[in-house]
Amino acid sequence: MGRLLSMFRLALVIVGTLALAGCYSPNSGFFATTGSGFTYISTPAQPLTISIVDIRTETPFFAMDVPPQKQITFKWIANGGSGDPQYTPDRLQWEIFEANTSFGRLRNQLSCPPENCCRIDITYRSTQVRPPAGVETMMGTDDPANQAPHLTTVGGPIPNPDDARNTYDKP
Numbered sequence: 001m002g003r004l005l006s007m008f009r010l011a012l013v014i015v016g017t018l019a020l021a022g023c024y025s026p027n028s029g030f031f032a033t034t035g036s037g038f039t040y041i042s043t044p045a046q047p048l049t050i051s052i053v054d055i056r057t058e059t060p061f062f063a064m065d066v067p068p069q070k071q072i073t074f075k076w077i078a079n080g081g082s083g084d085p086q087y088t089p090d091r092l093q094w095e096i097f098e099a100n101t102s103f104g105r106l107r108n109q110l111s112c113p114p115e116n117c118c119r120i121d122i123t124y125r126s127t128q129v130r131p132p133a134g135v136e137t138m139m140g141t142d143d144p145a146n147q148a149p150h151l152t153t154v155g156g157p158i159p160n161p162d163d164a165r166n167t168y169d170k171p
Contacts, residue, residue, distance in 0.1 A: 037075030040122065041099050042066035051121040052092070054113045059158065061112060062092065065125065069099050073106065076118075081111035090114050 042048040050072055052062040066072045073095055080091030090113065093106035112118070149156030 037073060038120065039071055039073045040066065041071040042068050044068040045127060047125040047127065049123045049125055051123070053119045053121055054117055055119050056113070056117050057158070062110070066096065071097050071099050071101060073097060075106065076112070076115040083111035088112055
C-alpha cells in the first residue's frame with residue numbers, strides 16, 4: 001500500500017509539472033533560464049508605458065499604456081513569426097496580468113523583429129492623467145493594408161520616434 005501511495009504522489013508531481021509547462025512565470029519558475037521573458041509592473045504612483053522599438057529603423061512596433069495595478073509580461077519566440085523573414089521573423093507573446101502575478105498564459109502574440117534588433121523603452125506617464133477605460137494597446141500589424149506607408153513598399157516619411165502612438169495610424 002505504501003508503494004502505491006508513493007507512485008500516486010510521483011504521478012501527481014509529474015502531471016502538475018506538465019500542466020505548468022504551458023504557463024509562463026515571470027521569475028522563470030522551476031527552470032530558470034536567461035532570456036525567458038520580461039515583466040514590468042505599473043503602479044498608481046508610476047504608471048508605465050512600454051514601447052518596443054526596432055533599432056534598425058528606430059520605429060516602435062509595439063506600445064502599451066499599462067494600467068496601474070497591472071503588469072505586462074512578454075517574451076520572444078525565435079523564428080515563430082508569420083511575417084517577413086527579414087523584418088518580422090520572430091513572435092512576441094504578451095499578456096496583461098494583475099500586479100505581482102506569478103504564473104499565467106501569454107495569450108496575445110504578433111510577428112516582430114528579432115529580439116537582438118529590439119529595444120525596450122519604458123516611460124512613466126503623469127499620475128494625473130489616466131488612460132481611457134478599455135484602451136490598453138496600440139500596436140502594428142502584419143497586414144500590409146493596415147500598415148503605415150513608411151512600412152510598406154509605397155514608402156513615406158518616418159514619423160517622429162518620440163510619438164509612438166501615431167506610428168501605425170492609417171493616412
